[in-house]
Amino acid sequence: MASVITVVGIGADGWTGLPARLREVVGAAEVVLGGARHLALLPEIVGQRRVPWPSPLRDGLADLLAPLDGVRVVALASGDPMVSGIGSVLVDVLGPDRVQVEPAISSVTLARARMGWPTERTTTVSLVGRGPSTLLRELAPGRRLLVLSADETTPGLVATLLVEEGYGASVLTVLGDLGTTTETRLAMSATDWLAAPPAQVPRLHVLAVALAGPRHFGWTTGLPDDAFEHDGQLTKRDLRSSALARLAPVPGEHLWDVGAGAGSIGIEWMRTHPTCSATAVEADPERAARVARNAHRLGVPGLVVVTGRAPAALAGLPAPDAIFVGGGAREDGLLDHCLASLAPAGRLVVHAVTLETEQLLFAAFRQHGGELTRLSVEVAAPIGSFTGWTPARAVTQWALTLPS
Numbered sequence: 001m002a003s004v005i006t007v008v009g010i011g012a013d014g015w016t017g018l019p020a021r022l023r024e025v026v027g028a029a030e031v032v033l034g035g036a037r038h039l040a041l042l043p044e045i046v047g048q049r050r051v052p053w054p055s056p057l058r059d060g061l062a063d064l065l066a067p068l069d070g071v072r073v074v075a076l077a078s079g080d081p082m083v084s085g086i087g088s089v090l091v092d093v094l095g096p097d098r099v100q101v102e103p104a105i106s107s108v109t110l111a112r113a114r115m116g117w118p119t120e121r122t123t124t125v126s127l128v129g130r131g132p133s134t135l136l137r138e139l140a141p142g143r144r145l146l147v148l149s150a151d152e153t154t155p156g157l158v159a160t161l162l163v164e165e166g167y168g169a170s171v172l173t174v175l176g177d178l179g180t181t182t183e184t185r186l187a188m189s190a191t192d193w194l195a196a197p198p199a200q201v202p203r204l205h206v207l208a209v210a211l212a213g214p215r216h217f218g219w220t221t222g223l224p225d226d227a228f229e230h231d232g233q234l235t236k237r238d239l240r241s242s243a244l245a246r247l248a249p250v251p252g253e254h255l256w257d258v259g260a261g262a263g264s265i266g267i268e269w270m271r272t273h274p275t276c277s278a279t280a281v282e283a284d285p286e287r288a289a290r291v292a293r294n295a296h297r298l299g300v301p302g303l304v305v306v307t308g309r310a311p312a313a314l315a316g317l318p319a320p321d322a323i324f325v326g327g328g329a330r331e332d333g334l335l336d337h338c339l340a341s342l343a344p345a346g347r348l349v350v351h352a353v354t355l356e357t358e359q360l361l362f363a364a365f366r367q368h369g370g371e372l373t374r375l376s377v378e379v380a381a382p383i384g385s386f387t388g389w390t391p392a393r394a395v396t397q398w399a400l401t402l403p404s
Helices: 020-028 036-040 057-068 086-094 107-115 132-138 154-164 190-195 237-247 264-271 285-297 334-341 355-368
Strands: 005-010 031-034 049-052 073-078 099-102 123-126 144-148 171-176 184-189 205-210 254-258 277-282 304-307 322-325 347-352 371-375 378-383 386-391 395-401
Touching: 005 020, 005 086, 020 073, 031 036, 036 049, 036 073, 057 086, 073 086, 086 099, 107 144, 107 171, 107 205, 123 132, 132 144, 132 154, 132 285, 154 171, 154 190, 154 205, 171 190, 184 190, 237 264, 237 322, 237 347, 237 371, 237 395, 254 264, 254 334, 264 277, 264 285, 264 322, 277 285, 285 304, 322 334, 334 347, 334 355, 347 355, 355 371, 355 395
Parallel strands: 005 073, 005 099, 031 049, 031 073, 123 144, 254 277, 254 322, 277 304, 322 347
Antiparallel strands: 144 205, 171 184, 171 205, 347 395, 371 395, 378 386
């Protein structure tokens, strides 16, 4: 039976703050894994090996852990290892049966207590290994964010982003070295931060942000078309809402956005929940670069953009829970490849604007079933001194949900 790794959370007060029981667990380990800062907190223990984490972490874990099977191993972490920590990574890699977690009070818990912010009215966002544009999805007047910072530069990056988005009045509170006798607290607006940045910011801190600024976008699907940079190759607002209603994103699912154009479907899919992911496939390099810019601008920088022509470009991609085909449906073998790639209960939505593609979708509808819909949208526009209806190009939509 494979051995269990014990993950011990250490507070900012270090070794002396650990309960006696956990000091015994660490002392009895043959190998202790951890970051350089954590390992330096331990007293010398004869015969015990201290091994720092590999970089990059996930890529190097398998080689690090393989020779340790059957060895008593302890991994050190900050606070609660399951709050964006090494505990979460080890459970992902090894499974919950091989990881025993002994948490300390997390920095998030301490930060909420210091700010007096209730859990149910506070959102936690990690910027460790993520760009600050991740925050853009969260912007709304009056919201409270706890930001897990990468280092001492994070508050300045966040302040810059907030000022650019009209949120300069937001108050940033840097809570440094939480849980120690040398805790610090520094509060100032984003605008003031940029005008007169503090001389020193503690490397270990949680950033509390009280948002103050204009209302940007709603959280339901159907962002305004002008929210996206595009060259005309864009699934328009009403059609986008219809497609996403049938793609039906739920937390943790992955989407293929094939023939992504401006990337609007994949971006709005990811905006529905922080754990939703997507891969946008676009043959045109200029449009692919535009998709990436839109993803950053709209708060989902984790959108993966693949430049290439489907179906060949789909090889090796993470398995999808849903697929949207907004362009290129007539590419030889594409629809068959998409259908074969979906697991049970998977969803496929395909749009057609030409008669040739419409005929293809009708044949697919006859063969596989699903829902075939013709969508026509008209908007009011001036006609001389009067107002009339201007029709947009009609779109045929085929939507299919596989049996579960």
